[in-house]
Amino acid sequence: MFRKDIVASSPGKFILLGEHAVVYGKPAVALAINKRFLCRVQLGEIDALNGMPINPKIHPHISYILKTSGVTNVTIHTQSEIPSSSGLGSSAALCTSLSAAIRAIKGENIDVKDLANDAFNAEYEVQRGASPLDTSCSAFGKGIALNCPKSMGKYIWTAEKERNKWDIFEIPVPKMTFVVGYTGIKAHTGQLVERVRKYKKHNKFATDIVNEIGDVTFEGMDCISKYDVTGLGRAMTKSHKLLSILGVSCRELDKLVSASLKYSYGAKLTGSGGGGSMIALTDKPDKVCETIRLHGGMPFIIKTDVPGVTLE
Ligand code: PMV
Secondary structure (H helix, E strand, O other): OOEEEEEEEEEEEEEEEOOOOHHOOOOEEEEEEEEEEEEEEEOOOOOOOEEEEEEOOOOOHHHHHHHHHOOEEEEEEEEEEOOOOOOOHHHHHHHHHHHHHHHHHOOOOOHHHHHHHHHHHHHHHHOOOOOHHHHHHHHEEEEEEEEOOEEEEEOOOEEEEEOEEEEEEOOOOOOOEEEEEOOOOOOOHHHHHHHHHHHHHOOOOHHHHHHHHHHHHHHHHHHHHHHOOOHHHHHHHHHHHHHHHOOOOOHHHHHHHHHOOOOEEEEEOOOOOOEEEEEEOOHHHHHHHHHHHHOOOEEEOOOOOEEEEEEE
8 A cells, every 4th residue: 555655764874994895895883873864755746856857867866766666756855964975874864764765655564674775776876886884874773883793793684796795783882972074075985986996906905905994994893892992093093094095085084084183082084085074083072073173174073872764
């Protein structure tokens, strides 16, 4: 039985450790944040997004999800607290909330794993390569780790694409304080993923860096399990340096990261890089916010331990 009107919402996320390397099956950790993406879907006469026609070139994720769901004549309204292309998972939150609303409008029973999978397929297709990290975090909320030691959390599902396989776990959210600094520069995940792919293809050194990001992520995971804030901060800063060598940082991110380090256990870019946001682990959040502002960034103290997809 089709329903007429559904509202779904999903959280954004930040990647604590492992971005880019996770695309190649390395471990990673992401935490859902208190900024959400809301999607209202109503049965209409034509497909429309916020009162405008849906253009596959401008709205590739939405077009992909509608096409694969087989649902037509829907009116979609979106509202987001997550700045787009900021490295904070706005496209993953769009994909999970839209998938939830579309499945609900078809009258299906919702299994969160299916939403994580729908959203992952959309990102994989549109970005031409992705990991299921952002989309699983947005679907399940709380804390998500991929390819982590089994003792770290509760296994939820496995995703596979070509030669890569990711075991996805829900993990206890570390009770630590994080500050995000947004550069205000739009980051293009697909282009950055492609840049790393090309770099890896032509240069063995890039594969070594990806492997090292994986090793540092394991070190950081161990620190999370032991509640070792100093060790986790150290792993974050190391990860930033490796991501920088991989070519996905930029001057603005480096500036915010180094400025924050004065008042933090560690800091790094978060998400695809090339602009977007950085994250600092600190017990002096006000000082970090001030320094981020002074260096041209937009700071906010993030709340974690938030729920995944919700439906009304
Ligand atoms: O910038 P975001 O929020 O799209 O995060 C991208 C994370 C990557 O590891 C670079 C890609 C991925 O799909 O995991």
